[in-house]
Amino acid sequence: xxxxxxxxxxxxxxxxxxxxxxxxxxxxxxxxxxxxxxxxxxxxxxxxxxxxxxxxxxxxxxxxxxxxxxxxxxxxxxxxxxxxxxxxxxxxxxxxxxxxxxxxxxxxxxxxxxxxxxxxxxxxxxxxxxxxxxxxxxxxxxxxxxxxxxxxxxxxxxxxxxxxxxxxxxxxxxxxxxxxxxxxxxxxxxxxxxxxxxxxxxxxxxxxxxxxxxxxxxxxxxxxxxxxxxxxxxxxxxxxxxxxxxxxxxxxxxxxxxxxxxxxxxxxxxxxxxxxxxxxxxxxxxxxxxxxxxxxxxxxxxxxxxxxxxxxxx
Amino acid sequence: xxxxxxxxxxxxxxxxxxxxxxxxxxxxxxxxxxxxxxxxxxxxxxxxxxxxxxxxxxxxxxxxxxxxxxxxxxxxxxxxxxxxxxxxxxxxxxxxxxxxxxxxxxxxxxxxxxxxxxxxxxxxxxxxxxxxxxxxxxxxxxxxxxxxxxxxxxxxxxxxxxxxxxxxxxxxxxxxxxxxxxxxxxxxxxxxxxxxxxxxxxxxxxxxxxxxxxxxxxxxxxxxxxxxxxxxxxxxxxxxxxxxxxxxxxxxxxxxxxxxxxxxxxxxxxxxxxxxxxxxxxxxxxxxxxxxxxxxxxxxxxxxxxxxxxxxxxxxxxxxxxxxxxxxxxxxxxxxxxxxxxxxxxxxxxxxxxxxxxxxxxxxxxxxxxxx
Numbered sequence: 001x002x003x004x005x006x007x008x009x010x011x012x013x014x015x016x017x018x019x020x021x022x023x024x025x026x027x028x029x030x031x032x033x034x035x036x037x038x039x040x041x042x043x044x045x046x047x048x049x050x051x052x053x054x055x056x057x058x059x060x061x062x063x064x065x066x067x068x069x070x071x072x073x074x075x076x077x078x079x080x081x082x083x084x085x086x087x088x089x090x091x092x093x094x095x096x097x098x099x100x101x102x103x104x105x106x107x108x109x110x111x112x113x114x115x116x117x118x119x120x121x122x123x124x125x126x127x128x129x130x131x132x133x134x135x136x137x138x139x140x141x142x143x144x145x146x147x148x149x150x151x152x153x154x155x156x157x158x159x160x161x162x163x164x165x166x167x168x169x170x171x172x173x174x175x176x177x178x179x180x181x182x183x184x185x186x187x188x189x190x191x192x193x194x195x196x197x198x199x200x201x202x203x204x205x206x207x208x209x210x211x212x213x214x215x216x217x218x219x220x221x222x223x224x225x226x227x228x229x230x231x232x233x234x235x236x237x238x239x240x241x242x243x244x245x246x247x248x249x250x251x252x253x254x255x256x257x258x259x260x261x262x263x264x265x266x267x268x269x270x271x272x273x274x275x276x277x278x279x280x281x282x283x284x285x286x287x288x289x290x291x292x293x294x295x296x297x298x299x300x301x302x303x304x305x306x307x308x309x310x311x312x313x314x
Numbered sequence: 315x316x317x318x319x320x321x322x323x324x325x326x327x328x329x330x331x332x333x334x335x336x337x338x339x340x341x342x343x344x345x346x347x348x349x350x351x352x353x354x355x356x357x358x359x360x361x362x363x364x365x366x367x368x369x370x371x372x373x374x375x376x377x378x379x380x381x382x383x384x385x386x387x388x389x390x391x392x393x394x395x396x397x398x399x400x401x402x403x404x405x406x407x408x409x410x411x412x413x414x415x416x417x418x419x420x421x422x423x424x425x426x427x428x429x430x431x432x433x434x435x436x437x438x439x440x441x442x443x444x445x446x447x448x449x450x451x452x453x454x455x456x457x458x459x460x461x462x463x464x465x466x467x468x469x470x471x472x473x474x475x476x477x478x479x480x481x482x483x484x485x486x487x488x489x490x491x492x493x494x495x496x497x498x499x500x501x502x503x504x505x506x507x508x509x510x511x512x513x514x515x516x517x518x519x520x521x522x523x524x525x526x527x528x529x530x531x532x533x534x535x536x537x538x539x540x541x542x543x544x545x546x547x548x549x550x551x552x553x554x555x556x557x558x559x560x561x562x563x564x565x566x567x568x569x570x571x572x573x574x575x576x577x578x579x580x581x582x583x584x585x586x587x588x589x590x591x592x593x594x595x596x597x598x599x600x601x602x603x604x605x606x607x608x609x610x611x612x613x614x615x616x617x618x619x620x621x622x623x624x625x626x627x628x629x630x631x632x633x634x635x636x637x638x639x640x641x642x643x644x645x646x647x648x649x650x651x652x653x654x655x656x657x658x659x660x661x662x663x664x665x666x667x668x669x670x671x672x673x674x675x676x677x678x679x680x681x682x683x684x685x686x
Contacts, residue, residue, distance in 0.1 A: 042469070044473075088655070088658065088659060092658065092659050092661070092662050093662075094658040094659065094661070095658070097402065097404065097469055098605070098606075098609060098658065099655065099658055101404075101602055101605065101606070102606060102651050102654045102655050102658075103651070103655065105599075105602075105603075105606075105647055105650070105651040106647070106648060106651035106652060106655060108644070108647055109644045109645065109646070109647030109648035109649075109650075109651060110648060112642065112644035112647075113350070113642055113644045113645055113648065116642055116644070117353075233477070236473060236474075236477075239470065239473065240470075240474055243470055277485050277489060279481040279482070279484045279485040279488075280481075280485070282477075282481050283477065283478045283481040283482070286474045286475070286477045286478050286481075287478060289474050290471050290474050290475060290478070293466055293467060293470055293471060293474075294460045294464055294466040294471060295460070295464035295465050295466040296460075296464060296466075303467060308469065
C-alpha cells in the first residue's frame with residue numbers, strides 16, 4: 001500500500017473503531033434511561049449509578065476474578081441504587097432533577113469511601129481481567145469494515161442486541177404501552193387500570209440496571225481499573241443521547257454512534273497532529289443535542305408529556 | 315379506622331414544621347455519618363469537632379470558608395430567581411465559567427501594555443462585574459429565549475450547555491489566552507485587578523461582600539418590587555399570570571437573564587478573588603452545589619448566606635478532618651448529600667399529623683379522614 005492512502009485508511013479504521021468503542025457504555029446507559037423517561041421519570045441519577053456500577057464490578061472482579069459475576073454485580077448495584085431513587089421520585093414525589101443531582105454527589109462520596117476502605121489508602125490503581133475484543137475469524141480481514149465492526153468486545157454486540165430488545169418491549173408489547181402511557185398521560189393510564197407508580201418504579205429500576213451495567217462496561221471493557229473520574233459526565237451524555245434519539249432505543253443507538261464519532265474524531269485528530277481545536281469537536285455533540293431539543297427544527301421535541309411531573313392519585 | 319399518623323390534605327407549611335423536618339433530616343444524616351466515623355476508629359464527637367472547628371473557629375479556616383461561600387451564595391441566589399419564576403435552570407456551571415472568562419478577559423486587558431492598560435480598581439470593578447454579568451446573563455438568557463419562544467425544555471438544554479461553556483474555556487486557556495508554560499492556563503491577572511482581601515491574615519476576599527449585596531438585591535426584587543412579584547406569579551401559575559396580563563414569555567426571559575448574571579458574577583469572584591488566573595476546571599461542580607444550597611435555604615434569599623457559609627465551611631472542615639484524623643474527605647460528600655436527600659425525603663412528613671386520639675378509634679376533628 002502506498003503512503004497517503006495507507007495513512008487515510010489507518011486513520012479511518014482507528015477513528016471508526018474508537019467511535020464504536022466509546023459509544024457502547026453511553027448507549028447502554030441511554031437505553032435504560034429511555035425506559036425511565038418513557039414512564040415519566042427524568043433520572044439524572046444515572047451518572048452516579050454508573051459510578052457505583054463501575055465500583056461494584058471492579059471490586060467483584062478484583063476479589064473473585066470472575067468477569068461475568070462482576071458484570072452482574074454492576075447491574076445489581078445499579079438496581080439497588082435506583083430502588084432508592086425510585087422511592088424518592090415516585091413515592092416521595094420529590095423534585096426529580098434535584099434528587100438525581102444530589103444523588104450523584106452522594107454516589108461519588110460512597111464510591112470513593114468504599115474504594116479506599118477496600119483497597120487501602122496508598123494502593124496504586126490495580127488493574128483487573130477485562131473483556132477482550134472478539135476478532136471474529138475471517139470477517140476481521142475485510143478491509144476497514146472488518147476490524148471496525150468485528151473487532152469489538154462481546155459487550156458491544158450485547159448492547160446492540162439490548163437496543164433491539166428495548167425497542168421491541170417499548171413499542172411492541174403491552175408492558176411497553178403501559179409504561180409509555182404512564183409517562184404520557186398518567187391519569188388516563190390509571191383509569192385504564194395501570195398502576196402508574198409500579199410502571200415508574202419499573203422504568204427507574206431498568207434505567208438503574210442499564211446505568212450500572214454501563215459502569216461495569218467502562219471498567220471491564222475499556223479501562224480495567226477504577227477511578228473516581230471514570231464516569232466524568234458520561235451519564236449526562238447518555239441523557240443527551242436519549243433526547244437526540246427521540247426516546248427511541250434504535251435511534252438512540254444511532255445517536256450514541258454520532259456522539260462516539262465526535263469524541264473519537266478529536267482523539268484521532270490529536271494522534272494524527274491536526275490543528276482543528278479539539279474542544280470544538282468535543283462540544284459538537286452537545287451543540288447538536290441542544291439544537292435538536294430546542295424546538296428550532298420541526299417543532300417541539302416529542303418528549304413524554306408527563307416527564308418530570310410527579311403523579312398523585314388523590 | 316383511625317390511625318396514629320393521619321394524612322393531611324395539604325402539607326403543614328408553618329415555619330415550625332419546616333424547621334422541624336429540616337433539623338430532623340440533618341440529625342439523621344449526622345447520625346448516619348457518625349457510624350461511618352466509627353468505622354474509621356474515630357470518635358464521632360472528635361470528627362465533628364474537626365469538621366466544624368477549623369472552618370468556623372479559626373481565623374484562617376474562616377477565611378477559607380468565606381472564599382468557598384461567595385460563589386456558592388451567588389449561584390444559589392441565581393437559582394432562587396430562576397426557580398421562583400418557574401424556570402428550572404441547571405446551567406449555572408456554564409454561567410460561572412463564562413462569567414469567570416469574561417471577568418478574566420477584562421482583567422487581562424488591564425495588564426501593563428494591554429489594550430486598556432492599568433486603570434483604578436474603582437473603575438475596573440464595575441467594568442468587570444458588568445462583563446461577567448452580561449456574559450452569564452446572555453448565556454442563560456439564550457436558554458430562556460428558547461423556552462419562551464420555542465418551548466424547548468430548559469432542564470435538558472441547560473444541562474447540555476454547561477459542557478459547551480466548559481469547552482469554550484478549555485479552548486481559551488489552551489489557545490488564545492494561554493500563558494507560556496506547560497499547563498493550559500492564562501497569565502496571572504495583574505495585581506490591580508484582584509479582589510481586595512478583607513480579613514488580614516486570611517485569603518478571604520471581597521467576593522463575600524458582593525454576595526451579601528446580591529442577597530439584599532434579590533430579596534428586595536422578590537419581596538418589594540412589582541417585577542419580582544410578577545416573577546413569582548409566573549412561577550406559581552403561568553396561566554394565572556397570563557390572565558392577569560403578565561407577559562409570561564418576557565418575564566421568563568428577564569428572570570433567566572438575572573439569574574444567569576448572578577452565576578456569571580459567581581465566576582468573577584472565583585477568578586478575581588481566589589485563582590487570579592483562568593484555568594481549565596475552574597468551576598469544579600460549584601454550579602451544582604450552589605443549586606443545592608438554594609434548596610437547603612428553601613429558596614429564601616436571606617437564608618442563602620448562612621447556608622452557603624455552612625456548606626462551604628464543611629468542605630473546608632472536611633479537608634482539615636482528612637489531615638488531622640485521616641478520615642477521608644469523601645465522607646463529607648456523603649454527609650452533605652445525605653442531608654439534602656433526607657431534607658427532600660422528610661418533606662413527606664409534613665403531609666402527616668399525629669393523631670393522639672387514635673386508640674379511641676375516633677378520627678381527630680381537624681383532619682378529614684382518608685378513605686381506605
